[in-house]
Amino acid sequence: MFDRIVIATDGSAHGDRALDLARSLLSGETARLTVVHVTELIGGKGGVFPRAADEDQRRTRIASQVEGLQAAGVSVEFLTPTIRTGGPAHEIAEIADSLKADLIIVGSRGHSLFTKVVLGSVPIRLLQVAHCPVLVVPLPDEHNRPEA
C-alpha cells in the first residue's frame, strides 16, 4: 500500500490495466494518485506535432478515467506535460521526485511501433533513472509473450 503513487499512462488499454492496479495499491483516505500523460512533440516542415496522431483522443480518454476515479472518491490529479522528443521517462521521474512519490507505476509496453519489443523504451528508461521503486505492469495474458 502506498500513499503517493505516480502512474504514467499513454492512454492505451495496457495503461488502463496499470490504472486499475494503482487504485488497488493506494493505502487509504490520505493516499494520492497522480496520473501523468506525457505528450511528445516532434518538429517537421509544417510545424510541431504530437508524436501520436491520436493524441487528443488519448488525452480525453485518460481525462475521463481520472474523472471516474474522482467520482469514486479517489484523491487524484492529472498532469499532462508536453516535451520535445527524447525523454518521457526523465519527465516522469522528475515529477515523481518533486512529489516525493513512493511508487511509480508504468505499463511494460504501450503503443509501441515495434511489436517485437518486449519491454517498452519508457519503462526500461524509468527503471534506470527513477529514484523510487518502479512497478512494471505486464501485458495481459492474451498477448503472446516471446520465449526466453
Added chain:
Amino acid sequence: MTTASALIVVGVDGTPESDVALAFAIDEATRCRDSLEVVTAWETETSLTSVDLVYGVAEFPTEAQAQQQAERRQQEALERVLGGRPHSIVIATQVVRGQPGPVLVEAARKARLLVVGTRALGPVRAAILGSVSRYCARHAEGPLVVVPATAEPEDYQVVSTRE
C-alpha cells in the same frame, strides 16, 4: 485485489541493493498483511569468480556447500533487514539452484508482486540496469517492483500491525 493469502516474492542475494528490496517487500507485506516468500538463487558458476577462489584460499564449493552458502546469505540478509524487530508477517524462504532471473520469475508465478533490487548506481547508471531486474521486467507474468539502490531504506521500516 488484496486477498488474505496474497503473496509477495522478493529476490535476495545478500547484496546491499537486495537488502533495500527486501526491506521494501517486508514493509509492503506488513501493510497489506500478505505473506512473503524470500527467494535466493545460486549457481556454482558464479562461485568460480569469487575473490576467495581467485586468491586460492578456498576450495571449489560443492553443490551442497553452495546451497548452504546461499542459505546463509539469505538468513543474514533477513537478520540485517529485520534487525531483531518484531514483525507480523509469514515469511517463507526458498533457496534454488539456477539463474536468478528465471528462478524469480518462476517463483512469482502466483504472486501479487515480485520485488527485486537493482544495482544501477552512479554516473553510469543510465547505461546499466541489473541483469536480474531487466530479465524480470521482460519475463515476469505479474506486476514487478524494481527498487533502486538509491531508495532510502529508512522509508521501509518494518511496521508491526499487531501488538
